[in-house]
Amino acid sequence: MEKSYETVIGLEVHVELATKTKIFCGCSTAFGAEPNAHTCPVCTGMPGSLPVLNRQVLEYAAAVGLATNCEITRETKFDRKNYFYPDNPQNYQISQLYLPICRNGYVEIEAEEGHKKIGIHEIHMEEDAGKLIHDEWQDCTLVDYNRSGVPLIEIVSEPDMRSAEEVIAYLEKLRMLIQYLGASDCKLQEGSMRADVNLSVREAGSGKLGTRTEMKNLNSFRAITNAIEGERERQIALLEAGENVIQETRRWDDTKGESYAMRSKEDAQDYRYFPEPDLTPIVISDEMLARIRAGQPEFREEKMERYRKEYGLPDYDIDILTQSRHMAELFEQTSAICGQPKKVSNWLMVQTMQLLKEKAMDAEDICFSPEHLAKLIALTDAKAINSSVAKEVFEVMFTSDIDPEQYVEEKGLKTTNDAGELKKVIEEVIAANPQSVCDYRNGKEKAIGFLVGQTMKAMKGKADPAAVNAMLKELL
């Protein structure tokens, strides 16, 4: 009889915090600088330099902890993790082992069986490492320390997930909470959110955990899903063959669709953790905690409730609008200007979502302003432009945030309200298409569609189709 297996998954998620400066020094964290431009004696581990904690890192970390129902460790401190690799100029990483800032939390996801709580074991603060570029030509490695000392939080879940779907739901939930907090943009592709997957399999019904492996190098939801499916099958095949799963770190190659072991036992590490002597312990007072709590934004669930009451929108709209804080704010601000929430909602959840999908962008990347979207809605309301012109204008606005009023004026896209001109064009169209005119007069209602199309073409799209339709009927 074929055995049935259960997959047990826990995640370690690294999130780069959206601070202006590094965790322990005043170097900028801005992306795209020249290599090593954002470095100083502190983030390159020069002897005698003194790290000092960036207050904003502590506040973001605590805020994420509160948003994920964690207990905040009131007396927390840093520890030193020793390892030798060229991405780490200090030969140690400052992290938290013994007293991480947040513990024992959870987030709720929608799983197949309904609401499910995914436990959060802990969240700790630490610093990122530098970037290594392997130069195949010169057979050497180039090192850029701009990322060294960029603040990270690592969110360690309990082994509570059972499928790739649950893992994705958990990651999406974390990403949404953290984006709502403004603590990070959480972009997997750009590495500001990174997930390592700990996975084991066991016979269904067994209470015992199997031997797990850890998989790294997963930089898209698709790669995570593929890696989970692949690793599950690999482990089951081993067990079926009577072999053992070895506890190891594996690297996922998404192009090949397989993983391979990264380190053998000969490379075993002893991190020799000890309390970080250069940083003082942190005591989180009641006042500090209350202030962070008071600064928490309105999260999605509260927002959804308010949208139902305040705007009377359908649940479908609300679900889409509140998936990102940026989208929700765009909606609220535009609605405040034009007073037509349903129309704003339509532009956002139809055209905007479609363009985001086409261009593989996140809602956080939307660049057009609420003022411009409100103007576009006003233009269509006033019938100054028809709906297909409006869509064209919107696409330009989406890419480069142009002022639609100005754009329509400059490009001469305004609908012609000159009835005399319209009449003239329609008469020409009628004269040029005797067959369609004849069809229409013989009761073929559909023939009028062709004539409307011809008129719109002759007007270069700058007519109101309803007005064209009405005048055609009148003249025929």
Place this chain on the structure above:
Amino acid sequence: MANMISDETIDYVGILAKLALSDEEKEQAKQDMGKMLDYIDQLNELDTSGVEPMSHVFSVHNVFREDVVTNGDGREETLAGAPERSGDTFVVPRTFEE
């Protein structure tokens, strides 16, 4: 000697310390480490229940900096100590992630 170090342990410690030890050196290291552990064991004779673990000597806490950029372009100073540089990056012997 109360603490006996096994051959497996000394091999593993050798791996962790990245040391290649000869058989004589391993024997010597086993003896030395056993004695060290015996010495440390003396600490367990003390009753430390109720004593908070100490991570710092000074009673200073909450030293923070504000999130303001104070450093400019540090590349020349940082790269001054580079054994070899290529453009604005350090050059090190090839490392393998695999």
